[in-house]
Amino acid sequence: MSRSALPRVVIGIIWSITAIAALVAGGVGVMLIAVALPVLAIAAFAAVVGHARFAFIPDRGHAVAVAAIAFALILIAGAVLPAPDATPLVAAPLKAPAAAPPSTTTAEITAAVTAPPTTATSTSVRTTTTKVTKPAISTKPKATTTSETAAAPSSATPLSTKPGCDPSYPTMCLALTGPDLDCYQIPQRRFPVRAPDRHRFDPNNDGVGCE
Known part of the structure; x- marks a missing residue:
């Protein structure tokens, strides 16, 4: 293997590993994006410099064609990728804990059993009211006439x-x-x-x- 072919072999190996990993991780759409992005970068480099012989791009014309192909692959990958699920997540309602029944202590049960029945005794008290009539006392002073x-x-x-x-x-x-x-x-x-x-x-x- 000559030295001029070594970069091509290395780029090919890296490219292949990236494509396989993207296919396994995300499917065909992710693999197409992983392959097209490096090709688009190399084509842009060749368009600026004038060539990229290590990637078999001899001049700017071929660089523009390769860039168009890479861009088309990206568009195809976007159409292949599944649309994200737009279903909103609805939180399940929380179930309120059941109220615990009132607990009855042993002391309350014992008091309820041993408490004697209460008998209400009504006592009638006759009240005698004596009405005391007080003589009316006039506080108005008696007028004194001039003659008196x-x-x-x-x-x-x-x-x-x-x-x-x-x-x-x-x-x-x-x-x-x-x-x-x-x-x-x-x-x-x-x-x-x-x-x-x-x-x-x-x-x-x-x-x-x-x-």
């Missing part, structure tokens, strides 16, 4: 009968000749007043002074 107020100080001992006292004010002894007084100058309040009321203790003439 005026009559209260009239029971006092008249002081104006003393000599020198002004008779207009029977419950006090104010000098007849004294100065003119106002209510704030004397301590007495609500006292009887008679005419002529020289000090004007009763301006509204109701008979009561310094109200």
Whole structure:
């Protein structure tokens, strides 16, 4: 074997092994793609350089023809390959675990068996209600009339009968000749007043002074 034929032998062996492995792994379509892709690469190399004599491609014209054949093989492989399964995966519904029956402990069974029956005893209690009537108490203060107020100080001992006292004010002894007084100058309040009321203790003439 000459040295010029060695690359061709090596390429042929690699090519054959790749084709067989692709056929075993994925079928005819995968094998065609595995064979066509290296051929297309070599044809592209030959078209750029001008030749690929190790692959029996002497010029660019043969390189274009080999590339067309490789491209056709790729198209055929695409038609041969099976279409992927588009069926969506549906998750199976999860089965809810059955509820466990309520467990009854030994203590509850014993208490239910040994518990004595309960007897409800109804006792009637008669209630006597005594109604207490309270007298109504009025919180409203009793109104005091002017006549009652005026009559209260009239029971006092008249002081104006003393000599020198002004008779207009029977419950006090104010000098007849004294100065003119106002209510704030004397301590007495609500006292009887008679005419002529020289000090004007009763301006509204109701008979009561310094109200």
